[in-house]
Amino acid sequence: xxxxxxxxxxxxxxxxxxxxxxxxxxxxxxxxxxxxxxxxxxxxxxxxxxxxxxxxxxxxxxxxxxxxxxxxxxxxxxxxxxxxxxxxxxxxxxxxxxxxxxxxxxxxxxxxxxxxxxxxxxxxxxxxxxxxxxxxxxxxxxxxxxxxxxxxxxxxxxxxxxxxxxxxxxxxxxxxxxxxxxxxxxxxxxxxxxxxxxxxxxxxxxxxxxxxxxxxxxxxxxxxxxxxxxxxxxxxxxxxxxxxxxxxxxxxxxxxxxxxxxxxxxxxxxxxxxxxxxxxxxxxxxxxxxxxxxxxxxxxxxxxxxxxxxxxxxxxxxxxxxxxxxxxxxxxxxxxxxxxxxxxxxxxxxxxxxxxxxxxxxxxxxxxxxxxxxxxxxxxxxxxxxxxxxxxxxxxxxxxxxxxxxxxxxxxxxxxxxxxxxxxxxxxxxxxxxxxxxxxxxxxxxxxxxxxxxxxxxxxxxxxxxxxxxxxxxxxxxxxxxxxxxxxxxxxxxxxxxx
Numbered sequence: 001x002x003x004x005x006x007x008x009x010x011x012x013x014x015x016x017x018x019x020x021x022x023x024x025x026x027x028x029x030x031x032x033x034x035x036x037x038x039x040x041x042x043x044x045x046x047x048x049x050x051x052x053x054x055x056x057x058x059x060x061x062x063x064x065x066x067x068x069x070x071x072x073x074x075x076x077x078x079x080x081x082x083x084x085x086x087x088x089x090x091x092x093x094x095x096x097x098x099x100x101x102x103x104x105x106x107x108x109x110x111x112x113x114x115x116x117x118x119x120x121x122x123x124x125x126x127x128x129x130x131x132x133x134x135x136x137x138x139x140x141x142x143x144x145x146x147x148x149x150x151x152x153x154x155x156x157x158x159x160x161x162x163x164x165x166x167x168x169x170x171x172x173x174x175x176x177x178x179x180x181x182x183x184x185x186x187x188x189x190x191x192x193x194x195x196x197x198x199x200x201x202x203x204x205x206x207x208x209x210x211x212x213x214x215x216x217x218x219x220x221x222x223x224x225x226x227x228x229x230x231x232x233x234x235x236x237x238x239x240x241x242x243x244x245x246x247x248x249x250x251x252x253x254x255x256x257x258x259x260x261x262x263x264x265x266x267x268x269x270x271x272x273x274x275x276x277x278x279x280x281x282x283x284x285x286x287x288x289x290x291x292x293x294x295x296x297x298x299x300x301x302x303x304x305x306x307x308x309x310x311x312x313x314x315x316x317x318x319x320x321x322x323x324x325x326x327x328x329x330x331x332x333x334x335x336x337x338x339x340x341x342x343x344x345x346x347x348x349x350x351x352x353x354x355x356x357x358x359x360x361x362x363x364x365x366x367x368x369x370x371x372x373x374x375x376x377x378x379x380x381x382x383x384x385x386x387x388x389x390x391x392x393x394x395x396x397x398x399x400x401x402x403x404x405x406x407x408x409x410x411x412x413x414x415x416x417x418x419x420x421x422x423x424x425x426x427x428x429x430x431x432x433x434x435x436x437x438x439x440x441x442x443x444x445x446x447x448x449x450x451x452x453x454x455x456x457x458x459x460x461x462x463x464x465x466x467x468x469x470x471x472x473x474x475x476x477x478x479x480x481x482x483x484x485x486x487x488x489x490x491x492x493x494x495x496x497x498x499x
Contacts, residue, residue: 005102005148006094011195020201025090026083027144027197028097032076034141038134039069042108045115045127052120061111068104072097098148105152106159108134113163116172131156132182139186143193153186224319226258230312232286234261241265244303244319258317259283294322302326339414341392342399350413350421355472357425369425369466370432373479374402374439376418377458377491386453394447394457401442405435421479429465429496436461436494444492460486461494 008021016024046062049055079093108131115127135156142149157179164175218225224241226234237252245265253264259282266278285293286307295303304322309315337349345353357369376398383391395418402412402420411423422439424432443459462483466475482497489495 003095005098005151006091006145007147008145008198009147011198014195014198014202016198017202017205019205020198022090023201023205024144024197025094028094028142029076029079029090032073032080034137035072035076036069038137039065039072039104041130041134042104042111043069045123045130046111048126049111049115049118049123052123053118057114061107061114064107065104065111068100068107071100072104075100094145098145101142101148101152102155105135105138105155109156109159112156113159116160116163116175117167128160131160135186136189139189140193143190144197146190146194149190150187153183153190157183223321224317226261226317226319228258228315228317230314232257234258237261241319244321246297246299258286339399342396342414344399344403344420345411345413347413347415350411350415350423351472351476353411354423354475357423358466358470358472358475368427368429369423369475370427370429371464371466371475371479372422372424372432372436372439373462373464373476373483374420374422374443374459375483375487376420376443377460377487379418379457382455382457386449386451386455390449390451390453390455393449394455397447398443401445402439405438405442410435421476432463432465433494433496436463440492440494458492460491462486462497463494464497 006025008016008024010016043062043065046058046065049058050062075093075097079088079090082088112127112131116124118124135153138149138152138156142152161176161179164172164179167173218236218238219240221238221240224244225236225238226241227236229235233255234257235254237254239249242249242252242265245262247265251265253261256264259279262282263276263279281293285305292304292306295305297303301321301323304320306318306320307315308318337346337352338344339346354371376394379391379394382394395414398420399412399414402422406412406422407424409425413421413423415421422435424435427435439461440459444456446454446456448454460483462479462481462485464475464479464482470478478497482495485495485497486493
């Protein structure tokens with residue numbers, strides 16, 4: 001029977017989930033103050049009846065009222081106390097509370113009916129008025145369990161109606177119609193309150209679930225996130241923000257301007273000495289710049305901060321660890337401008353560097369720019385006889401030897417296949433010739449391969465000195481022509497192009 005009274009029926013267009021049902025049951029124990037006041041009101045009527053009627057039933061009513069009120073308050077108190085210590089499901093406690101609350105309403109109804117049957121009209125009026133107020137409060141306070149609330153109301157009103165029908169006074173029956181209307185009104189109030197409570201609790205639980213999911217997403221997202229209000233103060237910051245700066249969540253200082261927030265959380269990486277400079281940099285970024293701001297940490301990691309304005313004047317700051325991305329970008333850029341096998345600059349890098357040198361030159365004391373074009377002699381035979389792996393080993397060794405003979409400021413590049421080039425800036429023709437002779441000598445040294453074999457190759461060198469009106473293509477073309485002349489001269493030698 002009590003399981004039926006404690007049921008939480010499903011209204012239209014709503015779902016009573018287990019969590020919502022638990023919340024409805026626990027509403028019985030929320031705010032015991034109205035419960036206490038209604039119990040005191042019933043006790044007050046019993047006390048008045050004792051003093052005015054001097055009958056045994058009034059004393060019994062008083063004692064029973066006090067005992068039932070103490071039991072109800074005790075159950076509520078025990079539930080609240082235990083729920084503070086650990087999670088307690090309200091269903092067993094509601095099952096303990098329900099019979100006591102029904103007894104309380106039955107006592108109220110019987111006592112009120114007895115007062116109505118007594119010759120004391122003032123007492124009867126007081127009892128009916130207090131009973132109506134208590135039952136109206138039940139319709140509101142216990143609306144979370146509609147069947148229990150309606151049962152309490154009927155247990156309180158039915159004895160009064162019976163008393164009106166059997167009262168010796170003529171015309172006492174006229175109390176019955178308004179009593180029926182009162183019950184109908186209370187049932188309507190209970191149902192309306194219940195539907196509203198279910199809708200409200202369902203919405204609250206949905207919002208709580210969304211908030212929990214948002215908190216989880218915020219806490220475990222791979223990027224740092226800060227929300228800055230219209231005044232520029234940080235109001236939200238997730239755990240990842242602290243982790244990116246090598247700090248702890250406890251170091252996140254909210255409700256302060258963003259520069260101060262970053263300065264405080266960045267102490268772990270920058271220390272107090274650089275904190276002021278960091279704050280100044282963030283202040284400038286917030287004031288003028290709209291592009292992302294890069295930040296390199298002491299441990300080598302690189303962060304990037306992006307500001308995303310919100311229409312209400314606030315902003316969302318995204319903090320991302322871009323270390324791997326920057327390394328990948330640098331690697332891609334390096335591969336785009338360098339030879340994959342030897343690591344030397346490629347043809348594109350050579351052209352760009354040579355073009356820049358030609359644009360920037362302002363020569364003094366006869367210093368010049370020299371372009372040396374190299375082609376390996378006998379490399380094709382090594383490649384054909386021993387395979388591409390052996391050829392790759394030879395090319396790597398050639399690149400190493402060329403890099404060793406260069407002076408600071410000189411550049412060596414692999415143009416493709418067995419062709420290489422050297423750019424010498426701030427040089428003279430005798431210096432370039434000496435460099436070409438060293439290159440020819442070093443390239444001609446034996447190559448000891450990983451297979452155990454030793455091979456020998458040579459190189460031919462074409463040299464071109466940049467004229468005042470030389471373009472990149474013109475300088476490369478003249479160096480290539482000089483290389484052709486060197487090969488025609490018997491290879492293993494150099495030739496200088498005519499100006």
